[in-house]
Structure formats: C-alpha cells, structure tokens
Amino acid sequence: MRLAFKIAARFLKSSKGQTILIVLGIAIGVSVQVFIGTLIQGLQKSLIDKTVGSSSQITVTSKNDNKVIKDWKSKIKDIKSLNVGINSVSAVADSSGFIKKGDKTEPILLRGVTFSAADSIYKISSNIVDGTKPSSDNEILVGKDLKKDMGLKLGDKVTILTPQGTRQEVKITGFYDLKVSSINKSWIITNLKTAQTIFNFGDNITSIEMQVDDVFKADIIAADIKSKLNESNLNVDNWKVENAATLSGLSGQSASSIMIQVFVLISVILGIASVLAITVMQKSKQLGILKAMGIKDRVASLIFLFEGLILGIFGAIFGVLIGLGLTYSFTKFALNPDGTPLVPLYFDYKFIVLSAFIAVASSTIAALIPAIKSSKLNPIEVIKNG
Structure with a gap:
C-alpha cells in the first residue's frame, strides 16, 4: 500500500499542470457547494429568527x-x-x-x-x-x-x-x-x-x-x-401550523440547494473520472513496466485510488477555503439600507466538514473506473505496443 501511494504521488508530480487543473476543478465544485449551502442556511436562519426566533414556537391555550x-x-x-x-x-x-x-x-x-x-x-x-x-x-x-x-x-x-x-x-x-x-x-x-x-x-x-x-x-x-x-380543554399549537407558507418556502430553498449541490458533485465526479482514465492511457507504458517487474494488479489499482484520494483532499481543502471566502465577501457587499448584511454570516461546521468529506469520497470513487482499467492492462502487450 505504501508503494502504491508513493507511485501515485510521483505520477501526480510528473504532470503538475494536469494535477493543478483537477484540484482546481474539485475546489470550484466544493466552493460552490459550501457557498450555496452556507448562504441558504444563513438565509433560513435569518428568516426563522425574524419569524419565530423571538416569539412563542409552541403555545398552550384554553378552549x-x-x-x-x-x-x-x-x-x-x-x-x-x-x-x-x-x-x-x-x-x-x-x-x-x-x-x-x-x-x-x-x-x-x-x-x-x-x-x-x-x-x-x-x-x-x-x-x-x-x-x-x-x-x-x-x-x-x-x-x-x-x-x-x-x-x-x-x-x-x-x-x-x-x-x-x-x-x-x-x-x-x-x-x-x-x-x-x-x-x-x-x-x-x-x-x-x-x-x-x-x-x-x-x-x-x-x-x-x-x-x-x-x-x-x-x-x-x-x-x-x-x-x-x-x-381535552387545552389547545397545543405550534409555529409550523401557523406559518405553513414560510415552512413551504424553507423546504423549497433546501430542495433547490440540494439539487444544485448534487449536479455540481456529479460534474466533478465525471471530470475526475475522465481525466484519470486518460492518465491510465498516458501512464500505460510505465504501468506495464511496473507490472513486468512484479507489481500486482491490486497495487496498480491502488495507485489510481490514491491519486483520487490525494486530489480529493487537496481539492476539498482549497474548496472549503474559497467557499468560506466567497460567503464572507458576499456579506460585505450585499447589504441592507441600514448597513447590515442582506444575508447574515452563518457557518454550519458540520455541513462544511460533510461537504469536504463528500468531495474526498467522490474523488476516490471517481478513480474506481481508471483503477479497474489499470488492473486489466497486459504488461507484455503494453510494452510491445508502447
């Protein structure tokens, strides 16, 4: 496993331009997720605070x-x-x-x-x-x-x-x-x-x-x-019944946010899978030589899984930083007439960590196809047709 990781890191270093582009693509996808998700959550929190944040959310009254x-x-x-x-x-x-x-x-x-x-x-x-x-x-x-x-x-x-x-x-x-x-x-x-x-x-x-x-x-x-x-002579009411329209709007916001994030994630996965698949072709001769020297198919597969993991980690880190920067910037130039932010700054750290984890997991999963493809390479044919 250590050998596979070292080879993966060397492959990425040998194609720095391509590596930077993939990391940038992942980072943009993660930043969009973090920015939209954080923005929607801040908007929802603000709306909830204004609607029921300083009022009774459950009320017991008499019949x-x-x-x-x-x-x-x-x-x-x-x-x-x-x-x-x-x-x-x-x-x-x-x-x-x-x-x-x-x-x-x-x-x-x-x-x-x-x-x-x-x-x-x-x-x-x-x-x-x-x-x-x-x-x-x-x-x-x-x-x-x-x-x-x-x-x-x-x-x-x-x-x-x-x-x-x-x-x-x-x-x-x-x-x-x-x-x-x-x-x-x-x-x-x-x-x-x-x-x-x-x-x-x-x-x-x-x-x-x-x-x-x-x-x-x-x-x-x-x-x-x-x-x-x-x-039986008591009513127990709650804000969700009394504010059905607000609740419907919040649900619509959440659904649209999730859909946008899913489509961004799919595009990131497809991009990583296609680039790594090309990498298999580019590195086929090196893989053939390594297999001829005794590297097993499992190790060859792990090389690309590690590439996906490394790309995902760096992409997630840069993506989260960019996303938080965009969110902070938005609260500084999108202002109400009184100078307060149009959407308050709100960071849900669980959501941010989850977005980063999903990006890393997706990047690793995207590497499965090229990993499987690399394990099926015949070293003799690759070297012969090299």
Whole structure:
C-alpha cells in the first residue's frame, strides 16, 4: 500500500499542470457547494429568527369560554419534566383592552408575564430603548410606536380600560422595540399579577408559551406536550401550523440547494473520472513496466485510488477555503439600507466538514473506473505496443 501511494504521488508530480487543473476543478465544485449551502442556511436562519426566533414556537391555550388555564404551575412543571428539547417556558395572562391618556384612546393587548421567563423568548430586557422594566405592580412597558402615536413619556400615568368596565391607573417605566410594528403599537407589557388583577383572572393565566432547541421539531414536541397534559380543554399549537407558507418556502430553498449541490458533485465526479482514465492511457507504458517487474494488479489499482484520494483532499481543502471566502465577501457587499448584511454570516461546521468529506469520497470513487482499467492492462502487450 505504501508503494502504491508513493507511485501515485510521483505520477501526480510528473504532470503538475494536469494535477493543478483537477484540484482546481474539485475546489470550484466544493466552493460552490459550501457557498450555496452556507448562504441558504444563513438565509433560513435569518428568516426563522425574524419569524419565530423571538416569539412563542409552541403555545398552550384554553378552549373554555373564559379562556383561562387553571392550575397552571403544575402544568408548567409537567411540561418541564419532558426531556424533548424545550428551552424556555413562560406563563402569560393577557387580554384586549384600551389605553387612555388625556383625550387619546388606543386599543391594546395587555400582556402580563414573569419577566425572567419571558425574557428568554421575547428578549424584552435587551429591547428596552428607554427606561427600565416594571419592578412592582401597576407598572408597564409601552412599545415605541404607541409612544409616538400617543405622545407618551417616561413616568406618565395612563389608564387601562377593559371591556368588562374595569379601570386601572398604571405608570410607564419604559419603552421597548421588539422590531415588529404591529407589536410595538399594541402590546402593553406588565407583570403577571397586574394583568391578573385588571382582568379578574384570579391566579389563572391565558396561555403557556415555549421555545424549543430545534424549531423544525416543534410539531413533534407539541404532540408530546399534548399527550403529557392529556386535557381535552387545552389547545397545543405550534409555529409550523401557523406559518405553513414560510415552512413551504424553507423546504423549497433546501430542495433547490440540494439539487444544485448534487449536479455540481456529479460534474466533478465525471471530470475526475475522465481525466484519470486518460492518465491510465498516458501512464500505460510505465504501468506495464511496473507490472513486468512484479507489481500486482491490486497495487496498480491502488495507485489510481490514491491519486483520487490525494486530489480529493487537496481539492476539498482549497474548496472549503474559497467557499468560506466567497460567503464572507458576499456579506460585505450585499447589504441592507441600514448597513447590515442582506444575508447574515452563518457557518454550519458540520455541513462544511460533510461537504469536504463528500468531495474526498467522490474523488476516490471517481478513480474506481481508471483503477479497474489499470488492473486489466497486459504488461507484455503494453510494452510491445508502447
């Protein structure tokens, strides 16, 4: 085997121009795979982050007329006991109402949360643009768009009105920007107790919101949660049902990316196989002499398999470097109006390693045909017709 490797390396060195062209061909194929794959993954991650990255991916709600969930603490405990990839669980008490300041009144959704839990989903604390989050009852956060519409300031006292006729004066402690205009205009965020008191929920809540490690498994995890809770008066919804169009677009992107990569891979394999087949013809005299000196057919075959392996390794290394360079460059010149990358830089190292491995394996497999052809060479005929 060592002899076959040395001969393979010598053959490649003796035809440096041809070797460089093959390595370059493999590198271009790998770079296209890495560039397209990384670009699509970055685009998908960005889309997921914007769609459900900072929102509930699984939500438990009540089917009852009053929309409240009783004994919610034990239900959250049951959910957390499931080892299915749930990373955040937040209890929410919310309902529609109105906010009034002077002669201005706007419809709102008052959301009562436990900030330590809700932060892991909505990143509320990091999205406060002015002031601080509520530290006691009857304090609220207001979205920046609603602030602008109503001319609100920090420390202002406003009145929350409910459809049931309840009126509660609350104090504004901060303003937030969750990057969604409809939310910034309608959500009023407060602590759980304040919302429960204003809407007369008692110690009940209206929903349990969750995020998971793998967003594409949200439907499977939701089914596990529904089975665990086992209550007919509860709905367990997930983002995949609510965002079917987005999911379809992501699936289409993945399918197109895979197809492009497959066709690039096929072209690389055919190119390597054809060049190495020509090499067998070019090196037939040398192979004939080596066989006449006692080299076995198996060793002759290994020579070309090693050539394919060596070419694949160097092609994969250069291809990955070129692909990552192209991806990085793309994020520098393809920019949004605010200067942020059009597609965020995202490297999936497992995908990159897999692309390199596939390139090496494909290059080695492509060498099978010339390897088989070399093993069938008759040394006497080759030398005679040399």
